[in-house]
Amino acid sequence: MTVAAGFGYVLISLGPALSLFVSVIAKKPFLILTLLASMLFWLISLIVLSGAWRGFLPLKSASWWPYVILIVTSVGFQEATRLIFWKLYKKLEVILDAFAEEKFRSRLSWTDKMQIALAGGLGHGVAHAVFFCVSLLTPSFGPATFFVDRCSHMPFFLVSAIISLGFMIIHTFSMVIAFNAYAEGRKLDQIIIPIIHILAAVMTLINLAPGGCAIGVPLLYIIGGVVLRHCWQMVWRKLTEQGNRQRNSSDIHVS
């Protein structure tokens, strides 16, 4: 049971990411590199954050307001790093486009760009799951499990695996939405993404209350669902409008 449970937790938190990786990313070397770069980027942002908070941790007091500050600063910082990531990618995209033009006589298609955004988002999501959940799962492979007082219905590892899965979804697809919003200059989406991120983070604050995880986790998944739906809508809209345009232009292209 023990090893099985450990693998189960790992698969809960990383399983969907794994299937995304196998089905979309693994065949395209450039996406693998994007994924690795994005994981590294996220890790660096986390290390900077932890360095900044090093002096105040561990928090001794039982009050919740230090946690609020921690969450707000962290999310703010991470949204800033998302912007930096976008700026860097923008520079890279110019080079990529030139390269594609020279080599394949075609520029990056919008699906290519979206896949790059997906790989970048998946990198953030996987890094999140790995550092917040999987790296703490080592004890769960042993003969015991662990419960926290405030969430005593389920083992601690199960709760954190479920939460990190929710964040994996949010990180992955909000990156797709954000990149698209930056590229098209859609102000609304650009603002929505940080708001969703901070809302999701605030939902985990509910876990501080006794028994709060029974409310916080479902709310987190509702946010995840909203992100997924929004992303799907956006992709669908692009699919239809670009599909029409492509059909018109492809005749010219071929000739």
Place this chain on the structure above:
Amino acid sequence: MAEANPNSNPGVLETLGEEIVRIVAPVSACMLLVVLLVTALSSSSGGGLASIATIAYSDDSSDSFWDKLKGALLSSLSFVVLITLLTFLLVLLFYLRCTRFLKSYMAFSSLVVLAFLGGEVFLLLISRFYVPIDVVTFSLLLFNFAVVGVLAVFLAKVPIMVNQGYLVIIGVLVAYWFTLLPEWTTWALLIAMSLYDLAAVLLPGGPLRLLVELAISRDEELPALVYEARPVEHLPGAGTRLWRERRDLASNSSSNSNILEAGDPASQDTSLVIAEEGPSVSALTAPFLQQQLERHGEVELEGIGLSSSGAIKLGLGDFIFYSVLVGRAALYDFMTVYACYLAIMSGLGITLLLLAFYRKALPALPVSIALGIIFYLLTRASLEVFMVQCSTNLLMF
């Protein structure tokens, strides 16, 4: 994903970076195996390791900080001196064209690694997981494993996958034994090796540099254990054929006809990295990276050749020391493993970028090891406290 792209030819995403992924994948596999080995066996094997690396000093937990530091510095220094001497010996032998001797020596040392280190590791695994197996079967399997390994690496023509697989296995075995060294010695050794690597590849008289230049001027294979990623074929068939010819060349090194240099030699900018095997019990390796840019025929096809198809070569020593770093991190915690993995990969990426820029053999250890150690320290010092504080309260963002 909907492929709205009507072009049937592969796009940028499929082709760009393929060379890098082909070197990143085996390095990752090697690290993963070492981490799994270390975590599976760390509790069961408590015994220290007596080898050439502990020649000057053997770590004792009761020693003071300064004693440990002094001892670790001393042993890594003696280790590096030894490697330097052995590498010069290798260069000398190569210069004197004792290729046959070098080849058989290296075949012998990989046999030792596979049979003895491998056998030891398998024994540990068998006792750890209570695998029911009798002595006769085990020795038969081990014998076959080792002999096939030696043939695959040096002597015979085998499928590339087998050759590469065995190279990775040799790396894993050696790296596992390095993780048994005392902690301080490991860190000192890693730093010392990257400095040595830097000097040996870049200084004018550096042994590895001499070796590469010699090999280039004579147009011979380097007498060393090198992982060679299969070149990416832009022209179907061209890459594999080239690779096979190269293997042929290696297997009968007496015939040095230039099948390989079908193109004009000027366009061939060779250089990069290798690992050579030193004769210590824990086979040793010095690293560097070799890349070949072969622009066969593509020049006329592609106009100004942005396209450079070529195999990246990474010395097995780089594999080993990357894995040692990750394995050592695995002895502390998994969080450090992930951080070190990402750091090493980014170091490798930086090295490859530099490689594309300078087009000559570069040391692959220094950047990666430096980043790895920095990330290890940062993770241990600050990230871990932060993560534990957040996660145990079920706070995430």
